[in-house]
Amino acid sequence: QVQLVESGGGSVQAGGSLRLSCKASGYTYNSDCTGWFRQATGKGREAVASFDSDGYTYYGDSVRGRFTISKDNAVNTLYLQMNNLKPEDTAMYYCAAGGQTSAAYCYEYEYKYWGQGTQVTVSS
Numbered sequence: 001q002v003q004l005v006e007s008g009g010g011s012v013q014a015g016g017s018l019r020l021s022c023k024a025s026g027y028t029y030n031s032d033c034t035g036w037f038r039q040a041t042g043k044g045r046e047a048v049a050s051f052d053s054d055g056y057t058y059y060g061d062s063v064r065g066r067f068t069i070s071k072d073n074a075v076n077t078l079y080l081q082m083n084n085l086k087p088e089d090t091a092m093y094y095c096a097a098g099g100q101t102s103a104a105y106c107y108e109y110e111y112k113y114w115g116q117g118t119q120v121t122v123s124s
């Protein structure tokens with residue numbers, strides 16, 4: 001059974017940093033798409049950052065230059081380093097894995113596995 005468990009969320013003031021982790025069990029991070037999504041209250045889920053099937057990274061326009069996605073295969077963990085956080089980054093953050101596509105970039109519906117989410121709250 002695949003489990004993705006996020007951690008590292010919390011409350012921080014604007015300008016601060018957080019690092020989210022997503023530990024996988026029953027699944028090994030490989031060339032499948034892996035990524036982070038977020039959903040703010042009352043809004044739809046949006047892609048934040050991901051590795052596509054070719055290993056290239058994707059960042060949403062609102063986070064590019066502030067967030068960095070990485071993974072450590074030795075401990076089977078995906079990370080999201082978030083710097084210079086803004087109040088508009090407040091959301092539930094989800095990791096996703098197992099994305100497969102005939103193209104390189106995986107859309108949300110193409111991911112097989114999802115974590116339960118970790119809340120990030122940024123105050124001004």
